[in-house]
Amino acid sequence: MVAGLDFGVLRQKETWQAFGVGVVLFCIIGYTSLSLFGLSASAYGVSDDIEQVPDFEVATMNRTGIDDTVADDSGMVRLSDLRGSVVVLDFMAVDCTNCHYVQTTSTRVSGIGRLSTARTE
Incomplete structure (x- = not known):
């Protein structure tokens, strides 16, 4: 199984450039998503205070x-x-x-x- 894999691609400069771009994009998207989630939580009235729910x-x-x-x-x-x-x-x-x-x-x-x-x- 391992004999059929081509690890030569790891020696190419373009591979590591693409990897770096991917890591940067992942971080940007992750940070943006988590920031937006925090903003949306405050818009929906989420709080740390416990309130009693009306009976139904x-x-x-x-x-x-x-x-x-x-x-x-x-x-x-x-x-x-x-x-x-x-x-x-x-x-x-x-x-x-x-x-x-x-x-x-x-x-x-x-x-x-x-x-x-x-x-x-």
Whole structure:
């Protein structure tokens, strides 16, 4: 395998010039991207202060054995009932292929702590 590789290209001046240009461009693009990300975070109201989220209620698909852990008898989930738990809101389409992959992954790790999964339509 190694015998078939041509390392002679590493002796050429153009190779190292192109490598240098690539490193410089990578640094410029990386710095610019990270700077813009920091600016956009402040525009979206991200802060280090913890604020209480207003209480709300959503309907689940009311599936027996799945939504029972977080929903009441009518299939509703109230945020205040989950106080003290980590809540991940993931509003996904029923016909989304990748969304079902995420749902499977979430279900697989649901045994950690008090993480529960509930889908809404």
